[in-house]
Amino acid sequence: MSTTTNRQILLKSRPIGAPTADNFELVNSPIPTPAAGKVLLRTTYLSLDPYMRGRMSDAPSYAPPVALGTPMVGGTIARVESSQHPDYQAGDLVLSYSGWQDYTLSDGTGLNKLAADMPQPSMALGVLGMPGFTAYMGLLDIGQPKAGDTVVVAAASGAVGSIVGQIAKLHGCRVVGIAGGEDKCRYVVEELGFDACIDRRDADFATQLAAACPAGIDVYFENVGGAVFDAVLPLLNVGARVPVCGLIASYNATDLPAGPDRLGLLMGTLLKKRIKMQGFIIFDDYGHRYPEFFSAMSIWLSQGKIKFREDIVAGLENAPQAFIGLLQGENFGKLVVRVAA
Amino acid sequence: MSTTTNRQILLKSRPIGAPTADNFELVNSPIPTPAAGKVLLRTTYLSLDPYMRGRMSDAPSYAPPVALGTPMVGGTIARVESSQHPDYQAGDLVLSYSGWQDYTLSDGTGLNKLAADMPQPSMALGVLGMPGFTAYMGLLDIGQPKAGDTVVVAAASGAVGSIVGQIAKLHGCRVVGIAGGEDKCRYVVEELGFDACIDRRDADFATQLAAACPAGIDVYFENVGGAVFDAVLPLLNVGARVPVCGLIASYNATDLPAGPDRLGLLMGTLLKKRIKMQGFIIFDDYGHRYPEFFSAMSIWLSQGKIKFREDIVAGLENAPQAFIGLLQGENFGKLVVRVAA
Numbered sequence: 001m002s003t004t005t006n007r008q009i010l011l012k013s014r015p016i017g018a019p020t021a022d023n024f025e026l027v028n029s030p031i032p033t034p035a036a037g038k039v040l041l042r043t044t045y046l047s048l049d050p051y052m053r054g055r056m057s058d059a060p061s062y063a064p065p066v067a068l069g070t071p072m073v074g075g076t077i078a079r080v081e082s083s084q085h086p087d088y089q090a091g092d093l094v095l096s097y098s099g100w101q102d103y104t105l106s107d108g109t110g111l112n113k114l115a116a117d118m119p120q121p122s123m124a125l126g127v128l129g130m131p132g133f134t135a136y137m138g139l140l141d142i143g144q145p146k147a148g149d150t151v152v153v154a155a156a157s158g159a160v161g162s163i164v165g166q167i168a169k170l171h172g173c174r175v176v177g178i179a180g181g182e183d184k185c186r187y188v189v190e191e192l193g194f195d196a197c198i199d200r201r202d203a204d205f206a207t208q209l210a211a212a213c214p215a216g217i218d219v220y221f222e223n224v225g226g227a228v229f230d231a232v233l234p235l236l237n238v239g240a241r242v243p244v245c246g247l248i249a250s251y252n253a254t255d256l257p258a259g260p261d262r263l264g265l266l267m268g269t270l271l272k273k274r275i276k277m278q279g280f281i282i283f284d285d286y287g288h289r290y291p292e293f294f295s296a297m298s299i300w301l302s303q304g305k306i307k308f309r310e311d312i313v314a315g316l317e318n319a320p321q322a323f324i325g326l327l328q329g330e331n332f333g334k335l336v337v338r339v340a341a
Numbered sequence: 342m343s344t345t346t347n348r349q350i351l352l353k354s355r356p357i358g359a360p361t362a363d364n365f366e367l368v369n370s371p372i373p374t375p376a377a378g379k380v381l382l383r384t385t386y387l388s389l390d391p392y393m394r395g396r397m398s399d400a401p402s403y404a405p406p407v408a409l410g411t412p413m414v415g416g417t418i419a420r421v422e423s424s425q426h427p428d429y430q431a432g433d434l435v436l437s438y439s440g441w442q443d444y445t446l447s448d449g450t451g452l453n454k455l456a457a458d459m460p461q462p463s464m465a466l467g468v469l470g471m472p473g474f475t476a477y478m479g480l481l482d483i484g485q486p487k488a489g490d491t492v493v494v495a496a497a498s499g500a501v502g503s504i505v506g507q508i509a510k511l512h513g514c515r516v517v518g519i520a521g522g523e524d525k526c527r528y529v530v531e532e533l534g535f536d537a538c539i540d541r542r543d544a545d546f547a548t549q550l551a552a553a554c555p556a557g558i559d560v561y562f563e564n565v566g567g568a569v570f571d572a573v574l575p576l577l578n579v580g581a582r583v584p585v586c587g588l589i590a591s592y593n594a595t596d597l598p599a600g601p602d603r604l605g606l607l608m609g610t611l612l613k614k615r616i617k618m619q620g621f622i623i624f625d626d627y628g629h630r631y632p633e634f635f636s637a638m639s640i641w642l643s644q645g646k647i648k649f650r651e652d653i654v655a656g657l658e659n660a661p662q663a664f665i666g667l668l669q670g671e672n673f674g675k676l677v678v679r680v681a682a
Contacts, residue, residue: 062579062613225605238403244612250605259600263607264566264591271585271620272403278619279612 006031007316009100011066015056018252018327023056024072024320031103034084038105041078043098046316046337047125048074048323049159050223053251062281072100072319075130076339077114077121091116095124100319102339126159126334127308128297130282134245135163136293137286139221142243142278147172149218152209152235154228156197157184157309159334160245164221165194166306173219176212178205178228180329187332192307206231216240225249233269242277252327309333347372348657350441352407356397359593359668364397365413365661372444375425379446382419384439387657387678388466389415389664390500391564394592403622413441413660416471417680418455418462432457436465441660443680467500467675468649469638471623475586476504477634478627480562483584483619488513490559491578493550495569497538498525498650500675501586505562506535507647514560517553519546519569521670528673533648547572557581566590574610583618593668650674 005028012025034040055073058065066073076099080092085108088094095112098104114124126132138160145151151168155161156177165175165188177188177197188197196212198205209231216237222229226249236242270277280286300306311333313322319337326335346369353366375381396414399406407414417439421429426449429435436453439445455465467473479501486492492509496502497518506516506529518529518538526538537553539546550572557578563570567590577583611618621627641647652674654663660678667676 060613062615222608225608229604229608244608247605247609247612250609253605256601256603256606259602260597261600262597262602262604263570264588264594265597266604266607267563267566267570267585267618267620268588268591269620270618271588272401274403274620274622274626276617276619277608277611278617279608279610279615281615285615 004031005029006101006103008071008102009316009319010069011056011072013068014058014065015053015252017254019053019056019320019324021320021324026317032105034082034105036084038107039083039085039088039111040081041076041094041096041098041104041106042081043076043078043096043102043104043316043339044341045077045122045125046074046098046100046319046339047076047129048313048319048326048331048335048337049131050246050248050251050326052323053248053327062284073097074099075125077124078104079340088113093118093121095129100316102316122310122312122334122336122338123308125336126310127163127301127306128294131159131334132163132297132308133286133290133293134282135160135221136167136297137282137289138243138245138280139164139167139219141286142276142280143168143219143221143241145171145173145219148174150174150176150213150215150237151219151221152176152178152213152217152232153221154178154200154224155248155329156188156192156194157332158223159308160223161221162188162192162308162333163306166192168219169193170300170305174215176209178209178224184332187309191309200228210235219243221245223248233266236269236273236275238273238275240273240275242275244277244279248327311335313337315339345372346370347442347444349412349443350657350660351410352397352413354409355399355406356394356593358595360394360397360661360665362661362665367658373446375423375446377425379448380424380426380429380452381422382417382435382437382439382445382447383422384417384419384437384443384445384657384680385682386418386463386466387415387439387441387660387680388417388470389654389660389667389672389676389678390472391587391589391592391667393664394589394668403625414438415440416466418465419445420681429454434459434462436470441657443657463651463653463675463677463679464649466677467651468504468642468647469635472500472675473504473638473649474627474631474634475623476501476562477508477638478623478630479584479586479621480505480508480560482627483617483621484509484560484562484582486512486514486560489515491515491517491554491556492560492562493517493519493554493558493573493576494562495519495541495565496589496670497529497533497535498673499564500649501564502562503529503533503649503674504647507533509560510534511641511646515556517550519550519565525673528650532650541569551576560584562586564589574607577610577614577616579614581614581616583616585618585620589668652676654678656680 185197223246225247421433529538564587566588
């Protein structure tokens with residue numbers, strides 16, 4: 001780990017299909033010096049999240065792509081290294097959007113101060129940050145869970161899914177998780193308290209899911225898509241709600257799947273069963289409700305009602321490989337890179 | 342027209358693909374006699390609506406199928422012919438669900454009295470009935486139109502679409518209709534006051550639709566599906582709302598269309614553009630709000646702010662052919678059968 005140069009991981013080329021190490025380039029740049037009104041930030045933790053796959057492509061999406069030859073974007077925890085900004089001083093801890101690099105300059109826009117002695121600052125990238133907020137609003141505002149409802153969530157051991165399920169339990173729901181692998185499923189049931197968790201890798205996955213949802217599915221929190229959604233679709237109840245948060249199964253797809261074309265089948269199911277399906281982008285749609293979330297989640301955490309797990313990778317240089325693995329489901333818990341001590 | 346026998350149109354066989362005359366059978370039965378607590382109803386108007394295609398099939402849906410050998414179901418205006426029920430007397434005019442037949446008995450369940458001297462009782466099957474209520478709730482509650490929004494509605498000269506567009510105009514929206522044929526499009530613009538109407542039969546339909554929606558589409562009221570939805574999908578704006586009311590283009594389909602499979606593409610679009618798509622079944626979801634609708638619509642009608650058109654077919658015996666034509670878009674306005682004077 002260098003303290004005299006700024007290591008940056010740039011987007012070198014746009015992936016076709018799954019990203020590879022060749023799509024990224026690690027370069028060493030001079031550490032920038034803050035001018036008046038600026039602060040120099042030192043990244044301590046970098047969040048890795050599935051949405052970043054979208055930023056690597058230049059297909060139209062809800063946010064502009066990362067330009068080739070510039071640092072990959074990402075949420076970070078950073079320490080103020082030096083400051084020419086009246087509101088910040090050296091040593092301040094902030095939530096920032098510094099991206100995949102050791103150092104960056106900021107004029108303060110988008111920075112949020114954290115308690116300088118926060119015991120586990122990476123929580124601000126997970127359970128108390130974007131993934132936790134996504135789980136909270138998507139489930140409660142779009143999903144509208146009622147006591148007794150069956151709530152199904154995929155990627156159930158992940159940063160979002162694990163929180164969705166635990167909040168649904170707090171609301172009196174029957175909660176069924178879907179995860180990849182026996183270890184994750186065991187964790188979801190035994191540690192997080194879901195009622196059941198089905199291994200999506202099992203050959204009879206769809207049959208197991210149906211058996212675990214004898215009263216059908218009232219809320220399906222969608223963050224996977226693909227074969228998982230195919231198994232969920234016939235189980236959706238009349239009046240079901242489907243918040244669409246992510247579709248990680250298709251992020252690396254280069255072509256549409258072979259037919260038949262089920263677009264009309266999906267719409268017909270929405271009609272006959274009076275289902276609501278709604279996509280959302282957390283800060284665009286719900287930014288104004290972050291304080292409400294932060295307060296509720298802080299209380300649940302202090303009461304031990306919500307558990308979380310982090311998968312911490314050491315070293316900025318390992319971010320590309322960790323991110324590639326994230327898209328394959330290799331992480332176990334919220335994936336974070338420790339960039340500096 | 343017989344007044345001594347009860348003509349009934351039964352479902353003789355279930356259609357495969359488009360219904361044909363052979364799926365129906367006209368039979369003559371004795372006119373039933375009301376026992377204590379019953380009324381004998383004489384059908385005067387029978388409503389024909391696309392949802393009836395679903396009742397002819399035994400595929401799972403939101404309502405049970407019509408049993409083979411029993412009368413087709415349907416909303417009706419009826420006159421009380423004789424009564425053994427304390428709340429009704431001969432001559433009363435009621436909104437009923439008598440189905441495709443001259444006479445039926447009722448114990449009063451589901452009957453709604455109309456003013457006996459109502460000048461145009463068939464309105465209770467259209468603009469003041471289920472289609473108007475469907476337009477009102479789907480647009481206002483799910484669609485949430487705001488002044489300046491672009492609202493697109495298909496089957497724009499029909500019983501539902503014509504009302505959707507006019508209510509959207511009353512809310513200050515830009516309204517673009519889609520209809521089949523030049524006459525219908527002219528009517529939609531010149532009589533109903535839509536800003537534009539595109540003929541779905543034109544070869545460059547999708548291009549014309551895009552040109553008519555320079556600011557994209559904020560609300561798409563879906564009652565058609567198929568190629569019309571394909572043209573709409575790329576034009577949907579961030580935050581668009583899509584009430585799904587019907588999918589007439591696929592009601593006669595026997596197989597899913599050929600691939601590629603666009604189910605994931607649709608969900609990806611909902612995600613990236615944060616779109617809400619929601620199916621609804623009017624009386625199941627909104628029955629408790631019928632008085633609100635009836636009051637609002639009555640005022641608009643009395644002020645001349647909402648216009649409507651009926652396509653009245655004479656004679657119960659012509660109901661099957663008229664219904665078959667409805668599924669092909671041959672009607673022009675709300676399709677109603679005049680069963681008796």
